[in-house]
Amino acid sequence: DGGITQSPKYLFRKEGQNVTLSCEQNLNHDAMYWYRQDPGQGLRLIYYSQIVNDFQKGDIAEGYSVSREKKESFPLTVTSAQKNPTAFYLCASGYPGSPQHFGDGTRLSIL
């Protein structure tokens, strides 16, 4: 059945390491989004993409990078430049003016 799959569910990052979070959707949505969720902070937009091979920075893009080579896939890389990466990362997809559908998140922690 259709949905958004995020993997892994838990991820640990060592000092100076880049890590990549996977997001795949089979909803045929054009737009995909990455959010960061911290306790008491709501969801903050990191990057978004409206079409393949195009993406834009959100409110907190520093220390992150993305790619959109396929409609179904929107991986997020947390680079070593992100000094406070511990958070719950959520991927979503949708169409403008319609509900965004979310995956079940990846929890990233520092080793």
Place this chain on the structure above:
Amino acid sequence: QQQVKQSPQSLIVQKGGISIINCAYENTAFDYFPWYQQFPGKGPALLIAIRPDVSEKKEGRFTISFNKSAKQFSLHIMDSQPGDSATYFCAAELGGSQGNLIFGKGTKLSVKP
């Protein structure tokens, strides 16, 4: 201008009671207002949504009330149940923003049996 302010931060309600969560915004260009429900360790799921040309929308026990002149909207959960215990987020989408949502900071609801 781009913020959505949500209150209260946490809410405790007795089973069978009414839960009310409020949100306020400044930017009149927002044109779509969804509410999401999130359980621990899961992603948010759409609960109900409204557009500013409607003052109220009801789906089962969940109702959105929308006051365009006051730039406020609220979620009412009637006959609250322990299974409703979750974090609720309001959000707003800017018209022409390519679907980008601005989220409130969330309300943690606990329904006591």
